[in-house]
Amino acid sequence: MVETQPHVVVYSAVASNQLALVDTRTRPDAGVFTRRFIRGIRDKKADRNQDGKVTHQELLAYTRRESNAYCEATPRLCVQGLTPQLAIKSAMSDDDIRLWAAIPSKEPTKLMMPVLDDLHVEILPRRLKQGSAMRFRITSDQKAGYLLLFDVSAKTLRRLFPNRLRKFIYLKAGKPRVVPDQLSGFEIIAKSPGQRLLIAVRVNEYRELLMLQKSLPEAFEQISKQTQTLSQEQLSQQLNQVLKNVAGNLSCSITTVGYEVSP
The missing domain is CATH 2.60.40.1930 (Macroglobulin (MG2) domain)
Structure with missing residues (x-):
């Protein structure tokens, strides 16, 4: 369990009881979560209300929908499911992800990459x-x-x-x-x-x-x-x-x- 701290956001590909998978259906191979995480931000696929912003809540919802769709298409590989997780302070959940990189702050946001x-x-x-x-x-x-x-x-x-x-x-x-x-x-x-x-x-x-x-x-x-x-x-x-x-x-x-x- 990751402790939620100010200015720290932690995305996880799956829940603790699940196994992260590699998506081999599209080249180059990449993690199921990673590919959808990038698309959600870069291509604004996660911008469900089409307001030009991609918030953390929108990105989490998008990666979960897409991960579930992958499991439905490959049930033999996806035995335990894929449920992306997000640890974040509630006040930050509606922030536009891309603005974080554009606006410097005294306490820069950290995306945990272990x-x-x-x-x-x-x-x-x-x-x-x-x-x-x-x-x-x-x-x-x-x-x-x-x-x-x-x-x-x-x-x-x-x-x-x-x-x-x-x-x-x-x-x-x-x-x-x-x-x-x-x-x-x-x-x-x-x-x-x-x-x-x-x-x-x-x-x-x-x-x-x-x-x-x-x-x-x-x-x-x-x-x-x-x-x-x-x-x-x-x-x-x-x-x-x-x-x-x-x-x-x-x-x-x-x-x-x-x-x-x-x-």
Whole structure:
């Protein structure tokens, strides 16, 4: 639950019990909510009373109508529904969104965007064979924090870090780190051949790490019901949408890297 603060507006693609989806029916692929959010403002699709303004209430109503229409058209994918959320002070709900960007204020409005793109992962070695040991060179460019690392196939999600031998890995800003290192006392083995994804997440606080390492597998279980119809690229996009939804208002960085294990 996001606390409503003065001059802070938080839009969420879905309710807390729902799974955000990627709209693959129109190119380029984009989040169901994101595409409609942009259209609502840029093209004034949300201006229902045609007064030339797009208010927060109008935009919320528009994204909800459009999300519901998407679910009606794709019921197999949209099992739990899509209900965009808005956290805002009631006095601001009728403000014209575009005026906020045009009129400077002493306390600028903040649109909460929790996911940053400053995390980089390199898989070592670059060519992997089944049964070979693998390591990861990870760099968090801007911020220090705790690392979560998952290995994903179409039907399975395996947490690599933290694990029972390594409770946490702390990344220093701008300093590459290779895991597991020679002092770790264990190896990570490439087990199953085929196309796979690596998900890396950096969070600021240890309590956030504990929350995500529990929530992400639960969200992945919902996604795995759809993966027979998704390409690896689409699976990566869906996972990013899930992570944004699960992360909520956390300040974190997320990246997904595709790789292949040969027999």
